Amino acid sequence: MNPKLLEEAYKRCRNICSEYARTYYLASLLMTKQRQKAIWAIYAWGTRIDEMVDGPNAVYMSKSFLDRWEERLEDIFDGRPYDILDAALTDTVSNFCLDIKSFKEMIEGMRMDTWKSRYKNFQELYLYCYYVAGTTGIITVPVMGIAAESSVSAKSIYNAAIHFGIANQLTNILRDVGEDALRGRIYLPQDELEQFGLSVDDVLRKKGD
Template sequence: MDPHRYCQERAAASGSSFYYSFVFLPPDARRAITAFYALCRELDDVVDECHERQVAEAKLDWWRGEIARFAAGAPEHPATRALHDTPQGRDIPADLLLEIVDGMAMDLDHPRYPDFKSLNLYCYRVAGVVGEVAATIFGGPRGEHDRDVRRYAHELGLAFQLTNIIRDVGEDVRRGRIYLPQDELARFGVAEADLLQGRDTPEFQALMQFQFERAAAHYENALAALPAGARRAQRPGLAMAAIYRTLLEEIRQARFPVLRARVSLTPLRKAWLAGRTWLFP
């Protein structure tokens, strides 16, 4: 199969909010971000779908070798081949891709996080770096804006990951993982058994409101950091932000039913939010 077709089908099948945010891009940038997204999905699936640790470790090691081949100009996997086939993709530093692999590997060793500081490293690797790479692919003004755009991208990536953590609390705990920091569980009086047994207590509601407020603050920080001159180029990220912020607010308004249900937006609503943001960034 053609590598770009493989990535397109991988992205479309996921139904992710990310897919809706970059359908408006010019062809070259759209192919690059679609390939990058497909690569991230491949890496994420290693840990989610491999139930034996040794198998997951072996696959992640293969991906480290594949990234080395990507850097050398000879990738083998359809996602990395498609990424290397685009000018924007070839410019991605291999070190950043390896950071993402290292982030996925943390799921093998860290089913719990003692505090937000330790969780922040995980979020940086699996989301902040992804944001930085995506912002580079989207392009826009360079030079004086670079530092601010990188800050925007990292803040936005963190906000996305915190939203995912809130949305997936029940699903993650059933997989044996708890991304809510342990010291915050203790502070709000929520036991792991409460999560495992789906107890929607007043203490759990207070804990989740705290998580909501932190995620919302990172969205605000991201948007405040983005220079006005870069907003047009970063429309795909802003479209993602519109979708994810709406999802976060939906979860809050539904009183955080995340222990037993997965809140999501309809494809039509995602497309509408993305289109509106693209037209009016």
């Protein structure tokens, strides 16, 4: 791809990251230039999917749309980007040898939001959090890198990254209980609500605020 167009692609990804996740953006500025750009490209890709499911046009979202997005992801990994933002991720994939599996799992988590709005227990919620956030940890480890002199195993580092992503998602869920309820979604496990004498209707009515 033309270097100037590629630079513009990363610039647009940077703008998305700085607008939607200022904390992550500021943290990225501590990295090397190449790693910065990779994080921006990954975040921009994830944000676009999230906006499809939770943004203003989410009511028009369908499983088939996400299926097409997954096909588009395969094109990105095959070096055939659809648009300028995809081009940034294609370049990132080639620079850091990322695995498509975690990207597909993230899409699977977004699919869950199109058909699932209740979680019976923490095990169900944990799986959802892994798909939509734990996968981010897996994707970004190759970008961050593992020091050659590290005494910690790669497996432990990946597990920590997954747990960090899941913890962030659980924090978001607790923060956005009211906002999610307006969309008809309740991520709080139903068995735990029952333990505290609350029902789904109580959450929808915002009882206990």
